[in-house]
Amino acid sequence: MRRYFEKMAVREKYDEAQLIEQLHKQDTCRSAFGKVIEHYSEQLYWHIRRMVIDHDDANDVLQNTFIKAWTNIDNFRGDAKLSTWLYKIAINESITFINKKKVQNNISLDDDDSFLTNNLEADKYFDGDEAQLKLQRAIATLPEKQRLVFNMRYYDEMKYEDMSEILGTSVGALKASYHHALKKIETFFENND
Amino acid sequence: MKTKDSKILEKLGKNPGFKVPENYFNDFNAKLVESLPEVKITEEEKPTLWVRVRPFIYMAAMFAGVWLMMNIFSQGKSSATGEQRAANIRAGVAVEKNADDLMDYGAVSDYDIMTYEDSVSMEMEENIDLPQ
Numbered sequence: 001m002r003r004y005f006e007k008m009a010v011r012e013k014y015d016e017a018q019l020i021e022q023l024h025k026q027d028t029c030r031s032a033f034g035k036v037i038e039h040y041s042e043q044l045y046w047h048i049r050r051m052v053i054d055h056d057d058a059n060d061v062l063q064n065t066f067i068k069a070w071t072n073i074d075n076f077r078g079d080a081k082l083s084t085w086l087y088k089i090a091i092n093e094s095i096t097f098i099n100k101k102k103v104q105n106n107i108s109l110d111d112d113d114s115f116l117t118n119n120l121e122a123d124k125y126f127d128g129d130e131a132q133l134k135l136q137r138a139i140a141t142l143p144e145k146q147r148l149v150f151n152m153r154y155y156d157e158m159k160y161e162d163m164s165e166i167l168g169t170s171v172g173a174l175k176a177s178y179h180h181a182l183k184k185i186e187t188f189f190e191n192n193d
Numbered sequence: 194m195k196t197k198d199s200k201i202l203e204k205l206g207k208n209p210g211f212k213v214p215e216n217y218f219n220d221f222n223a224k225l226v227e228s229l230p231e232v233k234i235t236e237e238e239k240p241t242l243w244v245r246v247r248p249f250i251y252m253a254a255m256f257a258g259v260w261l262m263m264n265i266f267s268q269g270k271s272s273a274t275g276e277q278r279a280a281n282i283r284a285g286v287a288v289e290k291n292a293d294d295l296m297d298y299g300a301v302s303d304y305d306i307m308t309y310e311d312s313v314s315m316e317m318e319e320n321i322d323l324p325q
Contacts, residue, residue: 026234034226041225042218049211063225070229128210135205155207182202189201 020078050151051094053116055125065090087166114140138188150181279308
């Protein structure tokens, strides 16, 4: 019974339909967007962090994601879920950020993102062990889309249907992509024992 | 997933080993809300009463139009039948016997008789040679 009331309290606190309505009114949009930030900042942060690896970079990308969403809030009509829209922006911002970083470091855009894990050991916001470090290095060698799919499925435990909506790819293709990612990680571990 | 591929991942668990500064999310949310620039929201105007009822009024007008046309058409049709009947009566009663039978047994209404009488009197008037 207590759990039910806790669930109801959460539901009352975050009512997406009501929030979207408030987002489209000049006098309520700012406070409504505050609630959006409060609700999504943590999950988006972890998604971005797993893509860009470094905390400060993740902080910048998360900030850019919300600012982009805020400045385009008038174009969001509620046809898609708010989470889908925010994830799309976060993914685009993450990829744009990684590509900029590649250019700054004279790395070809076609190369994988393994350069992101070069300084992970020294990162003060990483406290993983050897195996966790190895897994991050293995994930960074994956092609961008496979990396996205792997992170969303493995860490976020997102449904393929939701991923399909965000990434605009069929469920079958996403399952295949995840399978290939697992194979590559396995191979990475075999070759780096 | 209990495949061979996932055995390594099962051992590792789902903690990537990342952490964030203390109280990071609360601070982030508060700072970001404060720093949001001004935006102009195009509020959707509430439709006026006329805009809301307009489709129903148009529909009612359409049905009224159809009903009116059907009414006019059916009236025209019945008046044509009336003229036809009067003509038939005129032709029939030209023969005296038929006229008697018709009066006795035919489904002739008062209106038919009046129409007939009018037409006969008009014919008579036309045939009278008025003095010049």
